Ligand SMILES: O=C(O)c1cccc(C(=O)CC[C@H]2O[C@@H](n3cnc4c(=O)[nH]cnc43)[C@H](O)[C@@H]2O)c1
């Protein structure tokens with residue numbers, strides 16, 4: 001258990017239950033998952049960067065005034081990833097951190113445009129992530145899949161490049177399952193990305209855009225109608241629109257909820273004001289995620305502890321929440337059954353002890 005992340009309002013034995021609970025994670029960013037150790041190693045390698053090499057200084061560096069500030073800092077860390085070997089190391093180490101938290105399956109959001117525009121060869125980039133994915137599965141037992149996202153604020157050039165990389169058979173990585181849209185939402189309307197999502201969906205990818213994180217519920221409607229979203233990244237502002245909540249519940253469109261992220265980027269003022277309870281009361285399928293864990297001073301286990309407090313969950317409630325993520329994932333049916341079985345076994349053993 002990571003001591004600084006022990007929420008005193010959650011009983012210690014519930015933290016221990018969560019630590020051993022097999023989990024799936026559906027909303028977590030590649031570069032945003034770089035641990036302080038990896039960031040400082042890369043910052044020391046590239047001293048021209050403004051990212052501090054001292055892990056203690058990173059705590060201040062990762063304190064954000066608003067969402068735009070967060071994106072500035074995020075891009076300064078992106079600038080540290082300069083070679084295919086940096087990409088492989090980052091991916092492999094992220095999987096190691098996940099395995100330590102009993103994450104059995106993760107859909108990792110990767111922004112290939114940010115790497116190729118910084119000069120990393122596209123073929124070498126794909127080989128690096130695939131090599132790390134295979135190593136992670138055989139060495140840690142953690143199954144990784146990719147979501148390639150468009151960094152919307154970088155314009156339609158980035159949409160075209162991301163779509164090409166995701167659909168061109170010459171480079172398309174085996175682990176790629178979905179297509180996303182990230183970055184700031186203000187001034188970046190979702191409908192303009194429809195042709196790119198149409199192409200990605202036609203190529204067999206699932207649609208999972210961010211929407212309603214920093215703008216209102218209309219953005220979520222746009223993601224559903226224009227981008228044919230199968231899950232919504234964040235969807236926080238859906239809480240302001242009862243018809244939207246009813247639609248999400250009726251059509252079983254899961255929300256990828258990331259509570260601590262919403263506080264760190266100041267999208268939501270306090271955890272007690274977070275709408276997660278509104279979502280579950282409306283019957284929406286909620287999944288729990290960490291988004292950019294080291295940047296937000298959290299990890300997936302802590303996000304489950306936060307959810308336990310906000311939703312007043314015991315062990316069985318937490319196990320159901322973990323199963324939501326398995327059910328909402330793009331894993332195949334035998335894979336889902338395996339992790340659901342592991343969740344049941346962990347819960348039964350815990351309750352019998
Ligand atoms: O790479 C570039 O050159 C570039 C140029 C202009 C704009 C951008 C971006 O906007 C990149 C944003 C980047 O942020 C990632 N991300 C991580 N966490 C979140 C989140 O909570 N909400 C939205 N986006 C997030 C996302 O994957 C984008 O790739 C880049």
Ligand SMILES: [Zn+2]
Pocket residue numbers: 027028029182210233291
């Ligand atoms: Zn995100």
